[in-house]
Amino acid sequence: MQSQREYVLKTVEERGVGFVQCWFTDVLGIPKTLNISPAELESALDEGMTFDGSAIDGFSRVQESDVIARPDPKTFQILPFRSAGRAVARVFCDIENLDGTPFEGDPRYVLRRQLERAHDAGYRFFAAPELEYFYFADADPKSGPRPLDHGSYFELTVADLATDLRKTTVLTLEEMGIPVEYAQHEDAPSQHEIDLRYTDALTMADTVMTVRLVVKEVAQERGVHASFMPKPLAGVQGSGMHTHFSLFREGRNAFFDPGDPRGLSETARRFIAGLLVHAPELTAVTNQWVNSYKRLVAGYEAPVYVSWAYNNRSALVRVPAVKANKAESTRIEYRAPDPACNPYLTFAVVLAAGMRGIEAGYELPAEADTNLFAMTPAQTAAAGIRPLPRTLDEAVSAMERSDLVADALGEHVFTWFIRNKRTEWEEYTRVVTPYELERYLPAL
């Protein structure tokens, strides 16, 4: 600890850091920062920073509104963006109560607690998400989302701009030690995808926060808007955050079994079974906005039914094929989450569901090897295939009945989240949408 602290202080001095951003995340996954000067850093590292949590979503409490943000020196990193010519650094914070105990509303703590439970059972949990997002001309809701490579906005320079954004984003992320695969989509205009190489789930949740910020920042510098909104454009694919998960035990991939014809272990089967049984309960967390459910519709490679398969992109859980000499990369892919989720809470509930499957010895149902989108609701029902929640309202109701999610999130986050999402749904039901005006105003 002492040498980490020393490292941070020396680096700030040596590199002429102008200020340090102390990052944390509210319950909805929105990044927050407390900016401090180098002079304040030493005491921040030693004692943390006390602030009023009542203004932060999910941080308010009845008794006491002050909380402490304590920087995690391991996460200290100079940012590739400068401010007024000076270097800027960031450090992730853990949130504590005034007595030094972890604050139960801190999403980082929620995930850490879940990882510790898995660790006690001998498992280490790894995640590798694929974040999809769009570039738009601006963020103005009035003009609607205007894709860069579709409309008239940047007609001559669209190709150059996209190449440039891609190059800058990759370089910026690599400077921050985040190696990426970057792809441009064919299927939706102006949609892009960043695939992250696996890390432990806590590091990855931090990384997702960083990537979202860097993507937006790089776009903003070029005068465009990057959006992780799940379904900004009707009629084309939405943005998902398919995430590959694996468990390791004693240094070996616990999802791999050389004796199984497909290389899939009993542990993996039970983990998948856990995900399938509890998927509807997790959906409010993995897909937390009204708009998330506009993505989870048939026909756009987004999951609609609770199912699994080896190679079927309509399934909720997919088991990607692994090369014979790459047994250590055996993993499962959970295809529900969208990139506007809170990654800490998402990884926490996925792990909780999978671990429940392992601990309770759930049986994995048969693989869904047909295209589920081609089946009628009667056929899926006859096959015993349940749908995922179709609206935020359904999802919140499923979550409310879930002891698993209540336990994984903890009472504080669980009740705050449900209350917040109920309000969001209520507000949405009161809105008269363009759909209604177009359909009904002339006809009724």
Next chain:
Amino acid sequence: MEPLCCFPDPLPESVVAALAATGAPYRVVADATAAERDEPEEGWGGAVVVATGDPDAAYGVCRVLRKRDNPVAPILLVVAPAHLGDLTTRRELFDDFCVASSVPAELGARLDLLVSAGGEEPRHEVIAYGPLALNLETYQAVVDGRPLDLTYMEYELLRFLAAHPGKVFTREVLLSRVWGYEYFGGARTVDVHVRRLRAKLGEEHASLIETVRSVGYRFGKARWRP
């Protein structure tokens, strides 16, 4: 000072007594593998290799200690009179020697020289290798003159690797020497950090850290090629 590497296990009592008289820390190793495996993070402070029992095994230990870019020194070799002839063809393997049958005081005197020589070695404040330089005072790393923005653990891993160029480390050894214990990631944390370091070093210099298939990682070129 860093501990001396002493072979064989157990050490002859006369050597144990002489070592105790110097007060220098030491660790006993049973073979060449142990001499590599048990090396402290900062490297051996020197070595005392007794070749009276199994000369070939003893020379093997010396080779392992010398076979890298920063060879362990000084090495004191204790030989039987019958093996003095071996020394002319093994000059690279030791810095000083002592005949096993000599008076105990000689061994003591030579050990004193060894310990003081080891202790005088200046502590490096800069580690440089090719385009890379690490300043251990300021914790800053530069490649081609460009500062690297490293996290603490990335810096620690790079420092450890760069301090042992040409040497292959398994993930487990790196984990225990650099992290001590890593709660959430285990040995895979090493892979993650190597990947992050390579990304930060940039495409041109990513190969400074090489993957040695089914073994682990090596910083810089292997010194001894087939």
